[in-house]
Amino acid sequence: MAASSPSALLSALREQVARIEGHGAGQARRVVPFGIPVLDGALPQGGLVCGALHEVAGAGANVEHASAAALLVAGILACTGGPVLWASERFDLFAPALAGVGLPGSRVVHVEAGKAVLLAMEEGLRHPGLAGVVGEYSGRLSLTASRRLQLAAEASGALAFLIRRGPQLNDLLLSEPTAAVTRWTVACRPSPPPLPHSPDTPGLGRARWQLDLMRCRGGVPGSWTVEACDAQGRLALPADLAHRPAAAPPSHLRRRAAPGRTAA
Incomplete structure (x- = not known):
């Protein structure tokens, strides 16, 4: 048998790595795009991959209640079909807010799981037919526990979201590797005045978020200001920002990359 050429060996190695990461041709995953080219372009497959674990946390004063993070997750799931299992530590899920971003209560099965949120997520991911499994969790997330959720999501093909809720600002638990x-982190930004011809008139325009992609396997971290999910769960670029250059990575990543300096 003739020896394989170096290019054939390299191609086989790439396919093997892709299969290990769950992105091989035989394990193609459905992708849910954001619908914003600059945002989808930072993700290796042009959107959020199904059959994978995605982590979302609030930022600043929103870190404890993570309301913006919950609305982002609900908006993403609104663009899919099928039921959603939503597990939380206490009964504080506000169904009308989820319906306001396109995820009606008829699609949501809410479980008050206490400290067993991770177990409830793992059990939910073992059941076929779910479009997504969401958990709101305020405890420490070990690499082992997050790996179990990732493997369960890969087996089910469902979107798995873990919404991290910290008891204090800048909670160090949220920065540990998983x-x-x-x-992602989601921070609320000031809304613009609703009257373009009267910019000094205070009012409530469409809510704005700052989305920071802190880590992405095979992707590019970045930071974007977007308009919050509408009634169909869709994000949008603000009109006054749509034609500006792409946003730079989050500040902590810029500091880490600067020579001779350490991250704060």
Whole structure:
């Protein structure tokens, strides 16, 4: 048998790595795009990959209640079909808010799981037919526990979201490494006045978020200001920002990359 050429060996090695990461041709995953080219372009497959664990946390004053993070997750799931299992530590899920971003209560099975949120997520991911499994969790997330969720998501093909809720600002627990394929933070930004011809008139325009992609397997971290999910769960670029250059990575990543300096 003739020896394989170096290019054939390299191609086989790439296919093997892709299969290990769950992105091989035989394990093609459905992708849910954001619908914003600059945002989808930072993700290796042009959107959020199904059959994977994605981690989302609030930022600033929103870190404890993670309301913006929950609405982002609900908006993403609104663009899919099928039921959603939503597990939380206490009964504080506000169904009308989820319906306001396109995820009606008829699609949501809410479980008050206490400290067993991770177990409830893992059990939910073992059941076929779910479009997504969401957990709101305030405890420490070990690499082992997050890896179990990632493997369960890969087996089910469902979107798995873990919404991290910290008891204090800048909670160090939220920065510990996990097996999540993507890690996001969502911060609320000031809304613009609703009257373009009267910019000094205070009012409530469409809510704005700052999305920071902190980690993405095979992707590019970055930071974007977007308009919050509408009634169909869709994000949008603000009109006054749509034609500006792409946003730079989050500040902590810029500091880490600067020579001769260490991250704060």
